[in-house]
Amino acid sequence: MSNAKVRVRFAPSPTGPLHMGGVRTALYNYLFAKQQGGEFILRIEDTDQTRFVPGAEQYIIDSLKWCGISPDEGQGFGGDFGPYRQSERKAMYKEYADHLIKNGHAYYAFDSADDLDRVRQMAKAAGSPNWQYNHVTRSSMKNSLTLSQNEVEKRLANGEPYVIRIKLNRNEEVKFEDIVRGWVSVNTNNMDDKVLFKSDGMPTYHLANIVDDHLMQISHVIRGEEWLPSAPLHVLLYRYLGWEEQMPKFAHLPLLLKPDGNGKLSKRDGDRLGFPVFPLQWNNPENDDQFSGYRENGYFPEAFVNMLAFLGWNPGTEQEIFSLEGLSEAFSLEKVNKAGARYDHDKTKWFNQQYLRSKTDSELGQLLADEAAKHQHSLSLEKASAIAILMKERAYFIKDLYEESQFFFSRPSSYDEKTTRKKWNSDARNHVRALKQMFSELEDFSEDSVEQSFKSYLHDNELGFGKVGPGFRLAVTGKGMGPSMFAICSILGKDETLQRMDLALEKLP
RNA sequence: GGCCCCUUCGUCUAUCGGCUAGGACGCCAGGUUUUCAUCCUGGAAAGAGGAGUUCGAUUCUCCUAGGGGCUGCCA
Numbered sequence A: 001m002s003n004a005k006v007r008v009r010f011a012p013s014p015t016g017p018l019h020m021g022g023v024r025t026a027l028y029n030y031l032f033a034k035q036q037g038g039e040f041i042l043r044i045e046d047t048d049q050t051r052f053v054p055g056a057e058q059y060i061i062d063s064l065k066w067c068g069i070s071p072d073e074g075q076g077f078g079g080d081f082g083p084y085r086q087s088e089r090k091a092m093y094k095e096y097a098d099h100l101i102k103n104g105h106a107y108y109a110f111d112s113a114d115d116l117d118r119v120r121q122m123a124k125a126a127g128s129p130n131w132q133y134n135h136v137t138r139s140s141m142k143n144s145l146t147l148s149q150n151e152v153e154k155r156l157a158n159g160e161p162y163v164i165r166i167k168l169n170r171n172e173e174v175k176f177e178d179i180v181r182g183w184v185s186v187n188t189n190n191m192d193d194k195v196l197f198k199s200d201g202m203p204t205y206h207l208a209n210i211v212d213d214h215l216m217q218i219s220h221v222i223r224g225e226e227w228l229p230s231a232p233l234h235v236l237l238y239r240y241l242g243w244e245e246q247m248p249k250f251a252h253l254p255l256l257l258k259p260d261g262n263g264k265l266s267k268r269d270g271d272r273l274g275f276p277v278f279p280l281q282w283n284n285p286e287n288d289d290q291f292s293g294y295r296e297n298g299y300f301p302e303a304f305v306n307m308l309a310f311l312g313w314n315p316g317t318e319q320e321i322f323s324l325e326g327l328s329e330a331f332s333l334e335k336v337n338k339a340g341a342r343y344d345h346d347k348t349k350w351f352n353q354q355y356l357r358s359k360t361d362s363e364l365g366q367l368l369a370d371e372a373a374k375h376q377h378s379l380s381l382e383k384a385s386a387i388a389i390l391m392k393e394r395a396y397f398i399k400d401l402y403e404e405s406q407f408f409f410s411r412p413s414s415y416d417e418k419t420t421r422k423k424w425n426s427d428a429r430n431h432v433r434a435l436k437q438m439f440s441e442l443e444d445f446s447e448d449s450v451e452q453s454f455k456s457y458l459h460d461n462e463l464g465f466g467k468v469g470p471g472f473r474l475a476v477t478g479k480g481m482g483p484s485m486f487a488i489c490s491i492l493g494k495d496e497t498l499q500r501m502d503l504a505l506e507k508l509p
Numbered sequence B: 001g002g003c004c005c006c007u008u009c010g011u012c013u014a015u016c017g018g019c020u021a022g023g024a025c026g027c028c029a030g031g032u033u034u035u036c037a038u039c040c041u042g043g044a045a046a047g048a049g050g051a052g053u054u055c056g057a058u059u060c061u062c063c064u065a066g067g068g069g070c071u072g073c074c075a
Helices: A020-035 A056-067 A086-102 A113-125 A149-157 A205-215 A225-240 A269-273 A301-309 A324-330 A345-357 A361-374 A381-394 A398-404 A417-423 A426-440 A447-460 A465-477 A485-492 A494-507
Strands: A007-010 A039-042 A106-109 A163-166 A173-178 A182-187 A195-197 A220-224 A249-253
Touching: A007 A020, A007 A220, A020 A039, A020 A056, A020 A220, A020 A249, A020 A301, A020 A324, A039 A056, A056 A301, A086 A106, A086 A163, A086 A195, A086 A205, A106 A149, A163 A225, A173 A225, A173 A249, A182 A225, A195 A205, A205 A225, A220 A225, A225 A249, A301 A324, A301 A345, A345 A381, A361 A381, A361 A398, A381 A398, A381 A485, A417 A465, A426 A447, A426 A465, A426 A494, A447 A465, A447 A485, A465 A485, A465 A494, A485 A494
Parallel strands: A007 A039, A220 A249
Antiparallel strands: A106 A163, A163 A195, A173 A182
């Protein structure tokens, strides 16, 4: 490995919200950078002005921040290699395209989009589905290879629209070593003369990405597998630009696949299958499109990140719960898998549950109190913590914690129908009445005290727990199941508990 | 269609020529629990197929099949 400083970039295009596959790419870049003591850079690839979506760039920045993987440098984060938006670097690219023309590795092409369309249609009709602008077809097109120099200069002087295409040699094997895949090799006969510079004066991704990576001194290009087919083209560009010695190392990541059926995870899968595919909720300002986000669905960013890290990578040990720091220590590109990873929503929920349980009681209490406040329930931190301790084993999300705790906040407005039918009878009614009498005489209404009192009642009357417990629970909480009744009573307090018992005696049949 | 990449339990994965193929999620059963949840124990569940290399292949090579990606003046 070279001794150059590690600098990696995440280079999304602001054409919409960043989906979880993109977040994972960003995460792997971040982890690698942190582990190597390098820098993680955010570059916005907005060379296609027709696909600009307002708010998308901010969404990307907000998403990275929420995940805790903020770039060290880049759009929105400052740095010495800016600007970090390709549209603002527009003026830089032409010189490199010109350089390629001068050294014979690129040429002007004057074919209009309509021309190309027509040729492709004709080729298709003739049974060839994939017409390419390449070393054989370029000789019958309008470009600086077929037109006289005079003609070319005239067209340029007249301001005729043109693009600049790379000129590929025929039958040349292009090889490079990918960190996750090993040697990859493609013959130029199977590649085409890609457009490097568009007629609107903007570079295409291919040119911009090489120029910027070089200028920004990027050491490793870590990106999705969908870029693998164009990697050889990029290698050639480094070569033709004279930068091959400083060419970054490549690592092409496996794709995230949809949980059902085939294909890569797409933005519509979430709504279809009932889980978010985006980190944050997205409301498209231009139409009514709305996509749910992990944040809004109550996921902890640590859980989301932990889950994502394991989709395509694992540390080789049996540890699965990792903090961000832990991940960056354990991470290695060599242990990234080659095959696509199918997203598993159950596993994601499990991760969230693990993180919920790992919170301290007071953290959980605070989160529960916050959640309750959203629903106009004011709750002391002390009480919230007590409830959280009791309820956390049955929650995946904070909102579960809140919803399952409803009976603490308000008296039963109804009673569980099944439990009423099965457990509420004249005996149950008598027990509740007797217990109420006993409890009313208790000075100490702590969990232990209530339990002791309750158990002495059972003992004195030679009753089993099952004879009295369910009716008691039903009376106080309206439910047929839940955590320890003694703890519940203690949290509710003596007055409230007694009043609820009264209420039940009045309302239940 | 062409090119490239990939292929271990349902899913995420471990194994870097010699294992009863391990773990996690989910699922099932039993136990603990007044109930539910938790927790504990156990269970079902896999190296696509075919050749070759080798004393020995999940592991290396090739072929086939299957899956995925790319195939735009999109990234």
